[in-house]
Amino acid sequence: MNKIDNISLLLQALSLEILFRDYNNSDIMNELQTQDERYLKTIISQNNEILALLKGSEKDGRKSNWKSKWKN
Numbered sequence: 001m002n003k004i005d006n007i008s009l010l011l012q013a014l015s016l017e018i019l020f021r022d023y024n025n026s027d028i029m030n031e032l033q034t035q036d037e038r039y040l041k042t043i044i045s046q047n048n049e050i051l052a053l054l055k056g057s058e059k060d061g062r063k064s065n066w067k068s069k070w071k072n
Helices: 002-059 065-071
Strands: none
C-alpha cells in the first residue's frame, strides 16, 4: 500500500507541475495576443494615414508617380 501512496503522490506532483506550466503558457499567449492586436491597430492606422496622404496629393493637382507606374 505504501508504494501506491508514493506513486499517487508523485503523479499528483507531476500533474501540478503540468498545471503550472499550462497556466504560464496561457498568460504568455494572452499577452502576445494583446500585443498583436495593439500592433495591428497601429499598422492599420498608419496605412490609412498613408492612403489619405496619397489621395490628398492627387487632389492638389499633383499626380502620384506610384499610380502612374502601375497603370502602364
